[in-house]
Structure formats: structure tokens, C-alpha cells
Amino acid sequence: MHRESLKSLSEALAGGKISSVELTQLFLxxxxxxxxxxxxxxxxxxxxxxxxxxxxxxxxxxxRAGPLTGIPIxxxxxxxxxxxxxxCGSKMLSNFVSPYDAHVVERLNEAGAVTLGKTNMDExxxxxxxESSFYGPVRNPWNVDCVSxxxxxxxxxAVAARLAPAATATDTGGxxxxxxxxxxxxxxxxxxxxxxxxxMIAFASSxxxxxxxxxxxxxxxLMMNSMAGFDARDSTSLxxxxxxxxxxxxxxxxxxxxxxxxxxFAAGLPADIAQSVxxxxxxxxxxxxxxxxxxxxxxxxxVPVYYVLAxxxxxxxxxxxxxxxxxxxxxxxxxxxxxxxKTRAEGFGAExxxxxxxxxxxxxxxxxxxxxxxxxKLRRLIAQDFVKAFEQCDVIMGPTSPSTAFRIGEKSSDPxxxxxxxIYTIGVNLxxxxxxxxxxxxxxxxxxxxxxxIGSYFDEARMLNVGHQYQxxxxxxxxxxxxx
Amino acid sequence: xxxxxxxxKRVARLARIAIxxxxxxxxxxxLDRIFGLIEEMRAVDVSGVEPMAHAYDVTLRLxxxxxxxxxxxxxxxxxxxxxxxxxxxxxxxxx
Numbered sequence: 001m002h003r004e005s006l007k008s009l010s011e012a013l014a015g016g017k018i019s020s021v022e023l024t025q026l027f028l029x030x031x032x033x034x035x036x037x038x039x040x041x042x043x044x045x046x047x048x049x050x051x052x053x054x055x056x057x058x059x060x061x062x063x064r065a066g067p068l069t070g071i072p073i074x075x076x077x078x079x080x081x082x083x084x085x086x087x088c089g090s091k092m093l094s095n096f097v098s099p100y101d102a103h104v105v106e107r108l109n110e111a112g113a114v115t116l117g118k119t120n121m122d123e124x125x126x127x128x129x130x131e132s133s134f135y136g137p138v139r140n141p142w143n144v145d146c147v148s149x150x151x152x153x154x155x156x157x158a159v160a161a162r163l164a165p166a167a168t169a170t171d172t173g174g175x176x177x178x179x180x181x182x183x184x185x186x187x188x189x190x191x192x193x194x195x196x197x198x199x200m201i202a203f204a205s206s207x208x209x210x211x212x213x214x215x216x217x218x219x220x221x222l223m224m225n226s227m228a229g230f231d232a233r234d235s236t237s238l239x240x241x242x243x244x245x246x247x248x249x250x251x252x253x254x255x256x257x258x259x260x261x262x263x264x265f266a267a268g269l270p271a272d273i274a275q276s277v278x279x280x281x282x283x284x285x286x287x288x289x290x291x292x293x294x295x296x297x298x299x300x301x302x303v304p305v306y307y308v309l310a311x312x313x314x315x316x317x318x319x320x321x322x323x324x325x326x327x328x329x330x331x332x333x334x335x336x337x338x339x340x341x342k343t344r345a346e347g348f349g350a351e352x353x354x355x356x357x358x359x360x361x362x363x364x365x366x367x368x369x370x371x372x373x374x375x376x377k378l379r380r381l382i383a384q385d386f387v388k389a390f391e392q393c394d395v396i397m398g399p400t401s402p403s404t405a406f407r408i409g410e411k412s413s414d415p416x417x418x419x420x421x422x423i424y425t426i427g428v429n430l431x432x433x434x435x436x437x438x439x440x441x442x443x444x445x446x447x448x449x450x451x452x453x454i455g456s457y458f459d460e461a462r463m464l465n466v467g468h469q470y471q472x473x474x475x476x477x478x479x480x481x482x483x484x
Numbered sequence: 485x486x487x488x489x490x491x492x493k494r495v496a497r498l499a500r501i502a503i504x505x506x507x508x509x510x511x512x513x514x515l516d517r518i519f520g521l522i523e524e525m526r527a528v529d530v531s532g533v534e535p536m537a538h539a540y541d542v543t544l545r546l547x548x549x550x551x552x553x554x555x556x557x558x559x560x561x562x563x564x565x566x567x568x569x570x571x572x573x574x575x576x577x578x579x
Binding site: 096 | 492496499502511514518520521523525526528534535537542556561564565572577
């Protein structure tokens with residue numbers, strides 16, 4: 001049962017083959033058995049989950065059931081969930097029990113989904129390998145000596161190791177797509193503004209976006225139907241009618257125009273990743289798609305631009321952690337300033353402090369125009385490249401990540417190398433576009449390779465159709481690590 | 485761009501993060517490398533380009549000037565490090 005899709009679990013619940021309580025117990029048992037090995041969850045609260053499952057069973061008995069009613073899912077620990085410890089992977093929030101629900105959590109609760117637990121993540125979502133979590137690295141189920149990718153590594157591994165059928169995640173520079181690629185699951189970052197950021201702990205507000213992770217595009221469509229939606233409490237939430245993200249799944253792909261940016265296949269891309277991605281594109285041609293070369297000439301600037309803008313926004317957002325209203329406070333201090341400075345020095349980890357320092361510097365007097373404003377101008381050029389490319393194609397495809405999962409510790413001493421892990425994903429966040437990663441093969445070490453699909457604004461249903469049709473024709477998404 | 489330990493300490497002070505000499509030196513090398521990467525931005529002519537602060541060029545929504553949230557002071561203060569009589573406690577700032 002733990003290998004089943006969301007759709008078939010929903011059918012099993014509807015057909016009375018299993019109750020939500022039984023299904024939740026099954027996954028809780030798996031988490032208890034495997035979490036020590038993978039470190040995917042930071043908080044599990046069996047009683048709370050089972051109470052929610054009982055409610056779902058009652059709702060079903062009363063004839064009030066939707067497609068997600070009674071389905072257990074994992075929540076990334078960046079989402080505030082009422083009564084749940086919500087740490088964001090940081091010592092700073094290691095004692096924070098949220099008094100409210102994030103909008104995404106609220107929507108999933110209303111749909112009847114059961115929260116299985118909170119998943120591990122890079123501290124404040126800052127990282128590409130899940131090594132910056134206060135709770136230690138999340139291990140890759142394909143090789144436990146390798147990273148899971150970040151920052152949603154816990155959610156990705158929860159799905160890959162079949163500890164949860166689906167999970168919520170967030171993506172600021174690739175944090176859904178890159179871990180999805182590294183552990184062989186499907187992950188979607190929607191268009192910026194489609195999912196509310198209310199109650200999602202802020203990192204870089206103009207880039208952060210919530211999205212689903214699941215075993216297939218079809219399951220992600222089900223998750224999106226509940227996660228997306230307007231919320232007046234987030235000023236950047238878009239007022240759009242609710243969509244059915246499953247509506248186009250069955251459409252054939254004949255006539256689909258795939259744009260292939262030459263920048264995605266330049267020197268430096270390992271041969272085995274290139275081969276898997278090219279084989280996937282060949283599969284798409286067999287399904288009736290045509291390909292066209294497109295150009296993203298400013299793509300090489302996306303990493304430098306991101307590492308000005310994201311830290312600038314982070315330094316502002318993380319100013320709220322001062323030890324006064326919530327979270328960690330240093331035990332010893334003489335005055336207010338020392339309390340702030342020691343609280344922040346002790347509460348934040350090295351990567352978070354580094355980014356706050358970068359952000360503070362680029363926003364400081366004398367450097368603001370040279371760094372921050374210049375980066376915002378380049379952001380426009382990067383976004384315009386995508387708009388121009390979409391004049392020639394319906395979706396853009398390429399690799400999700402320039403490497404498969406690397407060994408734990410391999411890049412941790414060199415932040416620049418680590419930052420370059422997101423080179424193919426960051427541009428999508430800067431432009432606010434939707435992006436998706438689906439499994440498309442394995443490297444010579446047996447580690448998963450991800451295919452990135454980038455859509456035009458609000459084209460999620462089309463992208464999920466593109467993912468689903470490929471997954472009907474291939475079985476990469478069904479492969480599971482040994483012992484899982 | 486080349487940082488000195490004093491630059492790092494100055495920025496850390498602005499960010500309200502305590503940092504000692506050893507940490508400042510450690511961070512310095514990393515910042516030098518990161519700003520080396522960031523310097524690549526200088527190669528492009530951006531004259532005439534409007535800065536893009538948001539993923540779309542939108543105007544922020546306005547809401548009704550009306551109370552929308554209930555009073556949840558006690559709930560929110562229940563997670564504070566130190567509270568007394570409904571107030572957040574911090575060290576004395578005025579003698």
C-alpha cells in the first residue's frame with residue numbers, strides 16, 4: 001500500500017478497502033522504522049495525526065469526502081501548522097510551536113489531508129544539499145552517503161523512501177526541483193503567487209513559492225488542486241479563479257513545441273546526465289512533440305543575481321528573529337543589543353549568517369545601486385529572455401541539476417560550488433515562472449537524474465499534462481531505492 | 485572586491501550578529517569568493533533597463549480599512565521567551 005499513488009489510495013479509501021486511521025498508522029510505522037536512516041522528518045506526533053485521520057474517516061462516513069480526504073501527507077517544516085513544532089530547520093525556532101496554520105496547510109486540512117509530520121530542510125530554506133539543517137543532513141535513499149538535495153530534501157526523501165505518498169515543499173531558487181531530481185521524485189514549483197505565502201516562513205519574499213512533491217505528475221495535480229488559491233492575507237497572492245490542475249492530463253502531446261536552450265547543454269554538463277535528458281527528449285518526439293533551439297543568453301548571470309537579491313531579502317526577513325517575540329533567546333546578556341547579537345549569533349547556523357551578511361552588505365549605503373539595483377535590472381533581462389523563448393515554444397526542457405546527488409560534505413566547504421548546484425533552476429524563480437522536475441533516468445552510479453520542464457506563466461496544467469504523458473510511456477518515476 | 489576582518493565585523497554589527505575575530509577571518513575568505521561570483525554582474529550593460537523588484541509588474545492590492553483579525557494576544561505571547569502582564573520583556577533600555 002505504501003507504494004501506491006495518491007489516486008489509488010484515494011480510491012482505496014473511497015471503496016472502504018482501508019480507513020484513513022489504518023493508512024496513517026501504516027505510514028507512521030514506516031517513518032518509525034526508517035527515519036533514523038534518512039533523517040527526513042524532524043517532528044512526528046502520532047496522536048495528532050491519528051486524531052486528524054479519525055476526523056477524515058468521520059467526514060467520509062458522513063458523505064463529506066474529497067480526493068484528498070484521509071490521505072496522509074508530509075509538511076515541510078517551513079509551513080506553520082497550528083500546534084505543531086515549526087522549526088524551519090533552525091535552532092532559532094527549535095522551540096516554536098505555531099499558534100496558526102499557513103494558508104497551504106489550512107487548504108490541505110480543509111481538503112481532509114492528514115499531516116504525518118514535519119520534514120527536515122536546510123535552515124530557513126538556505127541550501128542546495130540539506131546539510132545546513134540544525135537537525136543534521138537528510139540522507140539520500142539511493143545512497144545514504146549522498147545528499148538529498150536542498151532545501152526540501154526531507155520532503156523529497158519522505159516521498160522517495162515511501163514514508164509519505166506526497167509532501168509540501170517550497171522553492172526559492174530550485175528547492176523543490178533540485179531535491180526532486182536528486183532522489184527521483186516529481187516536484188513542481190508553480191507560478192509565483194499561485195500558492196499563498198501566508199504562514200510559510202519567509203526567506204526571499206519575491207522568489208519563495210510553495211509547491212507539491214509526489215511520485216508522479218498526476219499526483220501533483222491532485223495536490224495542486226488543494227494547495228493553490230487566492231489568499232487576501234498574502235499581498236502577492238494572485239486573484240485568479242480556482243483551477244482543476246488535472247483537467248489536461250489525458251491530452252495527447254502531438255504538436256507540443258519543446259524549446260531546448262543551448263545554455264542548458266553547454267560544456268560542464270556530465271555526459272550521463274546529458275544522455276538521460278536527451279533520451280527523455282527523444283521519448284517526447286516519439287509522443288508527437290517537436291523541438292526547437294531557443295536562447296537564454298543571460299542565464300549565466302542568474303546565480304550572481306540570485307546571490308544578491310535572495311540574501312538582500314533574507315537579511316530583511318530574518319531581522320524579525322531577535323529573541324523578543326518568539327523562538328530562541330540567548331540565556332546570558334547584559335543589555336538589549338547584546339541580547340540581539342548573541343541570540344542571532346547562537347540561533348542561526350553558518351550558512352544563514354553568511355547570507356544575512358551578504359544581504360546586509362549589498363543593501364548598505366554606497367553599495368545599494370551597484371549591487372541590489374543592478375541585480376534587479378539583470379533580473380528583468382533574465383525574465384525577458386524566457387518571454388522571448390516562449391514565443392517559439394510551449395515548454396522549455398533541460399536538466400534540473402548540473403550533477404546528480406553528491407557525497408555529504410563534498411561541497412560544504414566551498415559555498416560557490418554549492419551555489420552553482422542551482423544554476424539551471426534559479427532563472428525560473430527570478431522570472432516567476434512555473435518549473436517542474438520529473439525523473440528521467442540514472443547516472444553511472446545508479447543515482448537519479450531529473451528532467452526540468454519550464455512552462456509559461458500559469459501553464460501548470462499543461463506542464464502536468466506534459467509530465468503525465470511521459471510517465472504513462474516510461475517507468476522512471478516508479479523506480480524505488482532498494483529495500484523501499 | 486576584497487574584504488578585511490574589519491569590514492566583516494562592521495557588516496555583522498549592522499546585521500546585529502555577534503562575531504569574533506576567528507569567525508570574521510573564516511567568513512572573509514568565503515565572502516571574497518562569493519563576491520567574486522557576484523562581480524560577473526558588472527559585465528552587462530544595464531543602461532535603460534527598469535529594475536524588477538517583483539516577478540510581475542503589479543500594483544499591490546489595497547484592503548478595506550477595517551479590523552480583519554481577532555485579538556489573539558495571549559495565544560501569540562504564549563510562545564514568547566519572556567512575557568509579563570501582556571508585555572514582552574527585554575533588558576532595561578532606559579535608566
